[in-house]
Amino acid sequence: MIKKVPLTELKNRMYNFRKQMSISNPEWEIAVIFSKINLYYFTGTMQDGMLIIPRHGEATLWVRRSYERALDESLFPSIEHMNSFRDAAKNINVLPDTVYLETEVVPLALYQRFQKYFPFKNFKPVDPQICAVRAIKSEYELSLIREAGRIHQHVLEELVPEMLQEGMSESDLATKLFSVLVEEGHHGACRFGMFDTEMILGNVCFGESSIYPTYFNGPGGKYGLCPAAPVLGSRDRKLRKGDLVFVDVGCGVDGYHTDKTTTYIFGSPLPQHAIDAHNKCVDIQNEAASMLKPGAIPSEIYTTIMNKLDSEFLENFMGFGNRKVKFLGHGVGLLIDETPVIAESFDEPLQEGMVFALEPKKGIENIGMVGIENTFIVTAKGGECITGYNPGLIPVF
Amino acid sequence: MIKKVPLTELKNRMYNFRKQMSISNPEWEIAVIFSKINLYYFTGTMQDGMLIIPRHGEATLWVRRSYERALDESLFPSIEHMNSFRDAAKNINVLPDTVYLETEVVPLALYQRFQKYFPFKNFKPVDPQICAVRAIKSEYELSLIREAGRIHQHVLEELVPEMLQEGMSESDLATKLFSVLVEEGHHGACRFGMFDTEMILGNVCFGESSIYPTYFNGPGGKYGLCPAAPVLGSRDRKLRKGDLVFVDVGCGVDGYHTDKTTTYIFGSPLPQHAIDAHNKCVDIQNEAASMLKPGAIPSEIYTTIMNKLDSEFLENFMGFGNRKVKFLGHGVGLLIDETPVIAESFDEPLQEGMVFALEPKKGIENIGMVGIENTFIVTAKGGECITGYNPGLIPVF
Numbered sequence: 001m002i003k004k005v006p007l008t009e010l011k012n013r014m015y016n017f018r019k020q021m022s023i024s025n026p027e028w029e030i031a032v033i034f035s036k037i038n039l040y041y042f043t044g045t046m047q048d049g050m051l052i053i054p055r056h057g058e059a060t061l062w063v064r065r066s067y068e069r070a071l072d073e074s075l076f077p078s079i080e081h082m083n084s085f086r087d088a089a090k091n092i093n094v095l096p097d098t099v100y101l102e103t104e105v106v107p108l109a110l111y112q113r114f115q116k117y118f119p120f121k122n123f124k125p126v127d128p129q130i131c132a133v134r135a136i137k138s139e140y141e142l143s144l145i146r147e148a149g150r151i152h153q154h155v156l157e158e159l160v161p162e163m164l165q166e167g168m169s170e171s172d173l174a175t176k177l178f179s180v181l182v183e184e185g186h187h188g189a190c191r192f193g194m195f196d197t198e199m200i201l202g203n204v205c206f207g208e209s210s211i212y213p214t215y216f217n218g219p220g221g222k223y224g225l226c227p228a229a230p231v232l233g234s235r236d237r238k239l240r241k242g243d244l245v246f247v248d249v250g251c252g253v254d255g256y257h258t259d260k261t262t263t264y265i266f267g268s269p270l271p272q273h274a275i276d277a278h279n280k281c282v283d284i285q286n287e288a289a290s291m292l293k294p295g296a297i298p299s300e301i302y303t304t305i306m307n308k309l310d311s312e313f314l315e316n317f318m319g320f321g322n323r324k325v326k327f328l329g330h331g332v333g334l335l336i337d338e339t340p341v342i343a344e345s346f347d348e349p350l351q352e353g354m355v356f357a358l359e360p361k362k363g364i365e366n367i368g369m370v371g372i373e374n375t376f377i378v379t380a381k382g383g384e385c386i387t388g389y390n391p392g393l394i395p396v397f
Numbered sequence: 398m399i400k401k402v403p404l405t406e407l408k409n410r411m412y413n414f415r416k417q418m419s420i421s422n423p424e425w426e427i428a429v430i431f432s433k434i435n436l437y438y439f440t441g442t443m444q445d446g447m448l449i450i451p452r453h454g455e456a457t458l459w460v461r462r463s464y465e466r467a468l469d470e471s472l473f474p475s476i477e478h479m480n481s482f483r484d485a486a487k488n489i490n491v492l493p494d495t496v497y498l499e500t501e502v503v504p505l506a507l508y509q510r511f512q513k514y515f516p517f518k519n520f521k522p523v524d525p526q527i528c529a530v531r532a533i534k535s536e537y538e539l540s541l542i543r544e545a546g547r548i549h550q551h552v553l554e555e556l557v558p559e560m561l562q563e564g565m566s567e568s569d570l571a572t573k574l575f576s577v578l579v580e581e582g583h584h585g586a587c588r589f590g591m592f593d594t595e596m597i598l599g600n601v602c603f604g605e606s607s608i609y610p611t612y613f614n615g616p617g618g619k620y621g622l623c624p625a626a627p628v629l630g631s632r633d634r635k636l637r638k639g640d641l642v643f644v645d646v647g648c649g650v651d652g653y654h655t656d657k658t659t660t661y662i663f664g665s666p667l668p669q670h671a672i673d674a675h676n677k678c679v680d681i682q683n684e685a686a687s688m689l690k691p692g693a694i695p696s697e698i699y700t701t702i703m704n705k706l707d708s709e710f711l712e713n714f715m716g717f718g719n720r721k722v723k724f725l726g727h728g729v730g731l732l733i734d735e736t737p738v739i740a741e742s743f744d745e746p747l748q749e750g751m752v753f754a755l756e757p758k759k760g761i762e763n764i765g766m767v768g769i770e771n772t773f774i775v776t777a778k779g780g781e782c783i784t785g786y787n788p789g790l791i792p793v794f
Binding site: 001002003004005034035036040044045046047048065066068069073074101103104105106107108109110111112123125127171172174175176178179182183187188189191195196198200212213214215217225226227228229230231232236252254255256323334 | 433445622623
């Protein structure tokens with residue numbers, strides 16, 4: 001009944017990680033993984049515990065809770081139970097000076113509790129090495145991402161138009177959409193790596209809501225439910241004839257996400273300048289997608305596209321007003337916001353098996369955010385779209 | 398349209414925090430808040446930024462994104478825009494040696510980025526002081542919690558029985574329940590402070606699923622959707638006649654949660670030993686609730702109750718098999734897992750305005766988890782239940 005991550009996958013991931021570590025520092029000695037996402041990546045189960053990876057010798061998953069569930073779910077060869085860090089510390093004979101940790105995730109207090117039993121002198125970040133390994137998806141991972149893309153396409157392109165009803169609230173659409181996504185196979189979570197970022201579903205916006213500012217570092221905005229929980233959508237904003245509907249949500253299968261934005265026009269057509277801006281965004285997506293080939297440089301894709309755009313179009317492009325984001329797309333996988341990013345300073349060449357969401361979008365005053373987003377696999381022929389080909393502004397009349 | 402946290406609330410919270418800080422260290426100089434939950438608590442808005450609280454002088458909320466939304470939502474007197482920490486650092490003239498930080502939340506890398514511009518020599522935890530202040534709810538906060546309790550009661554006691562249909566999956570019930578909770582006024586999030594804990598809704602379990610182990614530190618278990626996303630409920634486990642249904646979910650209004658567990662018996666009665674165990678849990682809840690008075694000591698409530706239970710009843714009480722948790726209840730508020738906890742070593746007396754969830758539960762082999770959970774306000778007459786009086790095992794035949 002439990003769909004387990006195959007052992008060969010786990011072995012390859014560990015092999016690739018060790019290789020990446022040795023590239024960044026041939027003298028590395030030990031890495032310790034705490035985050036549930038990376039525990040899942042390396043072991044196929046996400047429990048409360050830690051994975052100790054020494055450069056020499058076998059890696060061990062130490063589980064505080066639940067050890068039984070870890071054994072049920074994971075094919076990882078070495079899983080041990082611990083009541084506290086003390087139990088695991090007993091098994092380490094010689095402690096090197098430096099430990100590699102997920103510094104973007106591990107809180108100061110957790111590090112202090114860990115250090116009490118593992119008195120490392122200092123720590124270094126293991127985040128970049130793990131990101132680099134996770135960026136390149138295996139065939140197994142791609143098959144899950146393709147399945148997420150299929151569900152995503154079906155729900156956003158085919159089912160959402162039937163859900164839109166005059167007078168419904170954004171939150172009505174958001175919860176309905178969430179239910180349908182899960183029913184169709186979505187894994188129910190929408191995960192981001194950015195510090196303290198909560199999303200649940202994504203942005204579900206009617207009209208001007210999609211250009212209302214949020215803390216989230218993306219081109220679109222949203223009202224959300226309330227200041228205390230800016231999630232889902234507004235209860236007060238009801239769907240009206242003439243509204244642009246903006247749906248930017250994640251979908252996932254067995255941990256692996258796709259990212260997709262679809263727009264709809266409800267009840268009556270948009271003004272021509274909004275349609276023109278939208279179509280231009282679709283062209284930009286397609287042009288960027290054609291460049292998603294092994295060897296291409298993300299920063300060059302970004303500047304090639306951006307340099308062609310005139311100042312009039314750049315106004316409100318990738319964010320309304322001064323809320324612009326400085327990227328055109330981003331890696332997708334176990335998290336929706338993975339690296340590489342299609343942005344300046346990402347200068348390492350693309351590789352086969354990388355997956356990107358491209359999301360050119362432009363804010364239109366009093367109307368909302370037009371544009372598009374789809375998820376692509378890097379191939380020798382350019383990005384292969386796995387979330388559908390509908391150009392958006394789907395009419396619902 | 399935007400429901401703002403009143404200025405008097407914000408002022409009182411800051412006053413209480415400063416008082417708490419001075420109790421713990423009269424020489425404290427500066428605290429810096431990063432987590433969205435605490436930013437919301439002190440300022441009424443949750444943005445990407447930080448709140449700098451000096452012992453002398455005004456506190457300032459520095460917002461990276463979105464400054465405009467912060468101004469829309471918050472009545473906090475001092476809100477400034479920053480592009481980076483550098484902008485805020487310019488405004489600090491003299492830096493003390495020590496900064497108080499949310500060490501349970503702030504990741505190592507965020508601290509390093511912060512320290513680059515704010516070169517404090519060391520940090521101390523501000524988590525206990527904030528928890529102590531947040532534990533005592535104002536009338537304003539209690540009114541929101543009461544409203545969450547009203548919705549919680551209505552949905553779990555009155556609406557869930559109508560949702561249960563033979564053959565539906567746990568995930569069907571979970572998404573349906575999520576939609577209905579939001580429709581009735583729930584704020585859509587279910588927040589925990591424990592490291593890297595993802596919940597979305599809570600535990601929705603049919604039969605033995607509620608004793609299946611999870612990483613979550615609570616008495617109940619659940620299958621969840623899949624190893625990569627142990628959220629919502631299982632797609633495979635369908636509701637059958639004779640199932641015990643276990644629903645343990647959070648509900649919230651404007652950030653403030655209640656916590657409640659209701660059980661249902663579907664199609665046919667449970668064996669008498671399960672009913673007896675359930676009733677005993679209800680009695681324990683009511684007995685513990687009667688002790689929730691100002692001045693009572695949480696650890697004494699815990700030991701008083703636990704010492705009366707015989708070894709036969711203690712088997713699988715508060716967790717199936719070896720998965721017992723060592724508490725009977727916990728504080729609730731902006732997070733579902735707040736302090737104080739009704740457990741050993743919580744020796745500070747209760748105060749008026751504290752809010753607790755009490756959750757005596759017992760695992761029954763092959764049947765699932767019986768027991769109950771409700772949320773109570775500490776009053777001179779004992780805990781006032783705000784999530785309903787239904788004793789559970791609601792028959793749905």
